[in-house]
Amino acid sequence: GESVGLHLPTLSVQEGDNSIINCAYSNSASDYFIWYKQESGKGPQFIIDIRSNMDKRQGQRVTVLLNKTVKHLSLQIAATQPGDSAVYFCASLSNTGKLIFGQGTTLQVKP
Amino acid sequence: NAGVTQTPKFRVLKTGQSMTLLCAQDMNHEYMYWYRQDPGMGLRLIHYSVGEGTTAKGEVPDGYNVSRLKKQNFLLGLESAAPSQTSVYFCASSAGGGLVGSPRFFGPGTRLTVL
Numbered sequence: 001g002e003s004v005g006l007h008l009p010t011l012s013v014q015e016g017d018n019s020i021i022n023c024a025y026s027n028s029a030s031d032y033f034i035w036y037k038q039e040s041g042k043g044p045q046f047i048i049d050i051r052s053n054m055d056k057r058q059g060q061r062v063t064v065l066l067n068k069t070v071k072h073l074s075l076q077i078a079a080t081q082p083g084d085s086a087v088y089f090c091a092s093l094s095n096t097g098k099l100i101f102g103q104g105t106t107l108q109v110k111p
Numbered sequence: 112n113a114g115v116t117q118t119p120k121f122r123v124l125k126t127g128q129s130m131t132l133l134c135a136q137d138m139n140h141e142y143m144y145w146y147r148q149d150p151g152m153g154l155r156l157i158h159y160s161v162g163e164g165t166t167a168k169g170e171v172p173d174g175y176n177v178s179r180l181k182k183q184n185f186l187l188g189l190e191s192a193a194p195s196q197t198s199v200y201f202c203a204s205s206a207g208g209g210l211v212g213s214p215r216f217f218g219p220g221t222r223l224t225v226l
Binding site for chain 2: 004032034041042043044045046049089091093097098099100101102103104
């Protein structure tokens with residue numbers, strides 16, 4: 001079946017450094033991808049999305065890169081801050097309309 | 112705007128009891144969703160709605176029912192709770208006209224324990 005997986009369950013970075021969170025998906029027919037952030041005890045929060053006809057999209061301090069050849073996407077956070085500490089999920093939407101979530105990478109920001 | 116709100120925040124049930132989780136959104140969104148989140152499983156879609164009076168099954172609908180009598184509310188019911196339904200439940204919403212399967216705003220969650 002379809003799956004979405006993150007490469008590392010935990011990522012620890014120094015405050016001010018850039019963070020890169022990676023995600024792999026299995027369905028080559030996936031055409032839309034979303035990154036969510038979930039802080040402890042809260043619901044997921046939409047960060048940024050990207051369609052399959054793009055390979056890069058930038059937001060405020062965040063960039064998502066999509067490599068359809070190897071079915072991989074990444075979330076880059078510039079100048080990581082303590083407030084960025086959270087669990088980050090990627091999700092892929094297939095052409096059947098099913099959104100598959102990964103299990104999440106915990107980002108820890110060290111002061 | 113309050114966004115997406117959920118009640119209750121916490122609940123403990125005994126096996127066989129019933130309950131209803133309420134979700135409300137004040138953004139006039141067409142699409143609403145119910146997810147459950149379990150350790151090691153990621154978020155899984157239970158039911159969703161593409162508009163007032165409509166509902167559809169998601170990935171894990173068994174044991175749950177939903178209703179969308181008003182556009183702003185989406186109710187999730189458990190008729191006979193089972194320990195396997197212990198989970199954190201999230202409601203979400205998104206504007207119509209976009210991709211149905213892509214929730215934009217999530218509520219704070221309801222932590223349900225079934226003993």
